[in-house]
Every structure is written in C-alpha cells, then in structure tokens.
Amino acid sequence: MRKYLKILLVLMVGCLILPASLAQAYQNPQTLSNEWETYGSGDPYILKFKGDYYLYVSTKDSETGIKAWSSPDLVNWTYAGLVATDPVTKGAYAPEVIYWNGYFYMYTSPGGNGHYVLRSESPTGPFTVQTPNKGLSIDGHVFIDDDGQWYFYRAEHGQMVAHPMSDPYTFGAGHQTGASIGGGWTEGATVIKRNGKYYMTYTGNHVHSPAYRIDYAVSSNPLTGFEPASKQNPVVLSTEGPMIGLGHNGLVTGPDLDSLYMFYHNWKGYTPEGWPIRSINMDRVVWNGDKMLVLGPTATSQPDPDMPDFHDRFNRTAIGSNWYNVNGGHWGIYNQELMWQDSMGSTAAHKQITNAATDANYTAEFHMKQMNRGTSASPRYGATFSYVNEDNYGVAMLSELHNRLEVNFVVDGVSQGWVYASLPSGFDYSKWHSIRVEKSGNEFRIYVDQMLKIVQSANLGGGQVGYLTEDTHADFAYVAFSNKVDGSNAWDAYKPVPGKVEAVHYMSGGEGIAYHDTTANNLGGEYRKDAVDIRVNPEGGYNVGWNQSGEWLKYKVNVASTGAYDVTFRMATTMDGVQIRLWDGTTDLTGIVQIPNTGGWDEWRSITVKGIPLTQGLRELRVEFVTGEADFASMEFQHHASVPHLTDNFDGSKSGDWKQWEGSWSVSGGLYHSAGGTFAKATIGNDHWADYTVEADIRMNEGGGDSGIIVRGTNPANGLELGQGNADFMQGYYAYIKTDGVYLGKQNYNWSPLTGVNLALSTGTWHKMKVVVQGTNIKVYVGDMNVPKIDYNDYSETAFTHGKAGLRTAHQSTSFDNFTVYP
Secondary structure (H helix, E strand, C coil): CCCCCCCHHHHHHHHHHCCHHHHCEECCCECCCCCECCCECCCCEEEEECCEEEEECCCCCCCCCEEEEEECCCCCCEEEEEEECCHHHCCEEEEEEEEECCEEEEEEEECCCCCEEEEECCCCCCCEECCCCCCCCCCCEEEECCCCCEEEEECEECCCEEEEEEECCEECCCEECCCCCCCCEEEEEEEEEECCEEEEEEEECCCCCCCCEEEEEEECCCCCCCEECCCCCCCECCCCCCCCCCEEEEEEECCCCCCEEEEEEEEEEECCCCCEEEEEEEEEEEEECCEEEECCCCCCCEECCCCCCEEECCCCCCCCCCEEEECCCCEEEECCCEEEECCCCCCCCEEEEEEEECCCCEEEEEEEEEEEECCCCCCEEEEEEEEEECCEEEEEEEECCCCEEEEEEEECCEECCCEEEECCCCCCCCCCEEEEEEEECCEEEEEECCEEEEEEECCCCCCEEEEEEECEEEEECCEEEECCCCCCHHHHCCEEECEEEEHHHCCCCCECCCEECCCCCCCCCCCCCCCCCEEECCCCCEEEEEECCCCEEEEEEEECCCEEEEEEEEEECCCCCEEEEEEECCEECCCCEEECCCCCCCCCEEEEEEEEEECCEEEEEEEEEEECCEEEEEEEEEECCCCCCEEECCCCCCCCCCEECCCCEEEECCEEEECCCCEEEEEECCCCCCCEEEEEEEEECCCCCEEEEEEEEECCCCCCHHHCCCCCCCEEEEEEEECCEEEEEEEECCEEEEEEEECCCCCCCEEEEEEEEECCEEEEEECCCCCCCEEEECCCCCCCCCCEEEEEEECCCEEEEEEEEEC
C-alpha cells in the first residue's frame, strides 16, 4: 500500500518536483488489512455497486467465513469483516458476488467441492446459504447478457465450461466454450461483453506453478466458439523475479467509468500447511480495436486509477448549490446517502440538474429506485443527460407500469420520439438499479444494470446531467460522469515502461499539443476523431498511417527507473530512406533511426534501437517522422543489457550459473549431460540481452528426439512439475538438430515450427552449432560456421527481441561442450 513521507519538508519538496499523479500511486503486490494469516489474499473478485467497490478473496482452507473489503477508488481498502460465516464456507474458494434486483448472490466452492449459492441484501453481508451443494468444479463465475439471460462458467480440464441459467440457483447443461490453456487445467473465468463480442479471461495451469498465467479468448456466442487470442496470449505472465505465478483474475470498470482494471494474484510460496500464499495485484486494461492489452504485469509505482470528472454521493444534509431545480417537485437528502423526490399527482418532469457539464463525448452513470408511483398514464423516473436547457436534452427513464426503459431526445425544442426497450420479467423497481449512458459522436448507448438496451442517435453535444421524476416518488444515489468513452482513457494513461505502447494511444490535447499532422482530417477515418490518420491494421486493431515528414505524436509513459532501454518500433513503408526520431522534451533519445523499406504498407517490420536513456517517472515521449512516410503500429520498451563474452567448458563438477528447469542434467568428464527420456531445458544469462551469438558442441547419444540451443528465452518454467506435462513452458526460439536435419521453432507456452532443412546427422558424433540473432533475423549454423543452414526472418508481431540463452533436449540423451555467448 502507499507509504507516506513523515517529514513535512521532504513532502513539500516532493510535491514541487513530481507531477501530481505521482504523489498518488499504488504498487504491486498489494497487502490488505486483516488478510488471512500466513495465507494472504488469493483469487480476487471485485464487485462495483453504487460507485463503491467490494473485494472478495478465497478463504484459508482451515478457516471458516468469507472476508471482504470496500473502497471508493480501487486503492484504499477498508476491511468489512466476515460477510459470510456458515460452516459451508470453510475453505471457500474464489467467492464471486453479483447484484441483481435487490439481492447480492455469492457463488463459491468450499474446498473445491462443488458450489453453493449464498444471498444477501448488502454487499457486506450477511450472506446466507440458499442451495444445497450444486456440484460442478471450482471457480464459478456469473455473466448476465443484455437480454437478462444468466450464464455460469466453471473450471474443467481442457477448457472452460459454460451453463445457461434459468434463475440464480439453477444451472443448465454444460457447453464446451473452447477457451483453454493449452489443453490443460483451465480455471478462473471472467466474461465481459464489448461491441457485441464476448471476451473471456481465464487462467492455467496450476496455482502453485510460477507459470500460472492469464489468457483471453473471444466469441460471438456466450456459450461456445471462444477463440484464444493467440497473438496476445499470454496477456499476463511472469515466472522469475519478485512477481511469479500470476493468475485468477477479475475485471472491473474503474472510477472514471471508462477504464478497465484487471485484478489478479501472485504466488509467494507455501503456508506451513502447504497452502499457497498470495497477494492481490491490479493493472490497467486498454483496447486497440478488438485487441485487449494488459499494461503489466507491473511491480513498480503506477498512478492511481483516475476518478470521474464529476461525482456526487449525496453525503451531506442538503442538496446544495451544485444542483439546481427545474419544474419543481419536493426534493431532499436522506441520511447523507441519497437524494429523493416524493411529489406525485402531476405529470410534470421534476428535475434536479448539476451545474457541472460534460464534454461532447462522455460516460455517465446513475443509480435509482422507486418508492411509489402515481396513477397517471405514464409514471416514471430516471436520468437526464446532455442537458443544455428545456429545448435540448436526453432522458432515460424506468417505467414500472410498462416494465421498460423509455428514452427520448429533445433537440431545438422538438421531441425526437420515445424509444422503448423491455426489461426482464420480474424486474423489481423498488430496488436499486443503474442507468449508464455512453455518448460518442452523435451515438448514445443506454444500459440498465449493465445490459445494453437502446442505441440511438441524436444531434446533441455535451451538457449537464441530472435526475427526474414524473408522477413518481423515487430515491437517487451515486451519480458520476467522465469525459471519456469507448476506452479513450488509454490515451492519457501513463503506460508502464518497460512495456508496449500502441501507436493509436497518443495523448489527447489536439494539434500542436498531442500531435502535429499536416492534414486537417483523419484520412483513414478510424478509431479517433481528430486529424491523426488512422486505419485498420491487418495484424489486429488500428495503426497510425500516412505519417509525413515533420509530423509527430506524443505519448504518456511511466518509466520504472532511470537507465538505458531498448525500444522496438513496429513500422511499415514502401519507401526508401524513411527516418524517425524519439524525443523526451528537448532531449533527442535515439538520434536518426533508419526505417527500411518493408515492401508494403501491410508488410510490418520490427526495428530495435538499443541503449537509449530514459528518466524515471511520468514522461511525455514524442515520435517524430523526420523524412519520408511510414505507418506506425507500436513501440515496445525493454531494459537494455550489454551482452558479455561468456564461456563454459564444463570443466568443474557443477553447472555454475545454469538454471535447470526440467529433465536430469549433470556435469562430468568436462561435459554437460541431459539424460533424455523427456524434455529438458537449462538457461543462462539475462532477459534483457538482445543481439548475440551462441555456440556449442552437441553430441546426440541416441536416435530419436532433438537437441539444440535456446535464444531470446524469457519466462521459463518447469513444464513437468505438478502434473502439467507441457514441453513449451518458455517464450523464445529453439534451434535444434535431429538425425534428419536442422530446425527452428518458437515457444510461447505453445509450439510453432518455423523452418528447417534436411541434413543427415549421426548420433555419437560431435556437431558444432552456432545461432546468431540480430534484430528479427536468426541464422543457424551446423558444421560449416560460414554458411548458415537456416537464415530466417521473424517478421511477425509476436517476434521475440530479447532474452537469455540456453540448451534444450526433447527425448534425447545429449552431451554439450564448449558453450559460448558473445555480442
């Protein structure tokens, strides 16, 4: 959690030096008050209700009860106590809570033995058991679709399983979703809906493994057809260092109403009883089109989540001067927690309007419940938005009489006509409900309880927001708006460095501040509404195109530490002599960077510039297009590390700086031996090495299987432990020999063969092998050290640019000697 300086002078100086957002920063992993002793907080789930957040975590196996915390901002958490104490909550795994129609439903799997459903009238309990054991495996998650249909997701070996639900307690037949962690154990699903598509995040393989990780998949159906996002997965992974075993996530909308945050846990070891010790973590999720990207995992200070541009919790005794009344009514404040209006018998629209006004594009959120309704033809209550005056505004209102949402826009004094959307059967208007309004351009999207109900266009700009009633006594709670919509929070978010920055996520501010563009309009017409030219990228999402000489784009980043970094630009051009440059203020970070002719506007290449100096903290970096024209997709920063000259002749009796991950390795007779029988790998060096050469002498001691060299390896883990049986627990390249040839492939917690050549290679004979990695080019030499057997360019967006070296075998007894790495 935050650490505050106690010396006033130091605090004052810090505030003068640092941007305000750095003074409010969180850091992973996070510790909660009153966590389970020696157990921590695992499997975090966050519920948002009326502007507040509620966090639930797994219960220690030997303990009974479920703990919860509350927060107004996702950072400052207050312990809410045990919210459930029934004996069935002993060792309650992964409790998740969903609000519906006045009740909070909790789904949990005590000790992993089936599922129970509990219910409460408050997010902080008490939750009481409502069902017998419903069976089904762990990690239940509920998603409610726009039509009010419920779905239950649970873990299973192979892939996540989904069940349609007929009510909060009843699960239908299971459906194989297709969302899978490499065919192994898959758990911890979370489902959200965005632009008509269903996104599922999920975790595998074993909670005790450093390689526990998060993937996501996408479908047009909530039950089936989920396709893993192979070009982004894993989206969260770290197997070495202070943060390992990252997984079991939840997703929640941030306080600014537009940002999305992923909560997950990291694994810190075992309790004395052998149970996992875990802590919670939080990182921002951003979007580029349909691509979901997690800005993490981070373990350094990050700016706190943004708050809305306006919000009101009514935590006072009078309505106050920040609101004004239109058309009367009898209004007041109750218990310093809500605003009410109880005048009935008139069809007049009684309104309370905020003085604060939105920008042209915004997101707004409202909360309300009906206390009583009159006898007129149309008693209703709800929210107004884009309010300028009585001739220009929009309204979204709930009607118990007709069981529907009713929306209308008035433009220049003319009603645009009421539009209606039915609400689910049994919708209880006496309970709290939410209305959410997303405005982008002239399009308004209206949600009720997170269900998208109406999409309507109207020629209205921004304006004030407020509450209104017609012949209805209603209560109104938390209201907020943010001048962000459709994920535009990503533009001014400080992206963590090291990390990846999407080209389309340049900051806001317009011409001369956020960018310079020589054309007045967006030539591609996509994604953003300013003059920067953006088009669809065939590799996914969008990219900035038509970048001309003299144009530039500015990006907000949060640099973890002062030092040297490597930056990799993803570019495409049909021109020779294209040049770019990266700036931090008036400091030229890179000098002129030559961008090669890639052969086509859809032929992308990754160009790495090494050893640029960056300063710790919140920075604004500027990408300048100096000469020529190029399209720009992204830039990715990594720590820079010089490659030493490293030699190991294995003359001792131990393996020195090598780390063995699987198999049986030994040093004897001046050789490094892998016993074979299964797959095995050993690594050495630094994750931040970029371009280097590796040489080794290799002797295959038996037929079958393969042996070779790892280059640019990161996130290695033991794929044999805990019954996982996965040969590809690493990210990087593997160049190898078999008795029939020389081959190259890529591991990314799966296997992708890249290329190979036929060549007769005998067992029991020494074969000299050399692998050279330079930029995105990989050369593999066997025998002849002058002419490569393989000369391969990995131009894909998933190319690996940095990582350590190593050795690997698969079902092959092998001896290695004369291992060398040099720049």
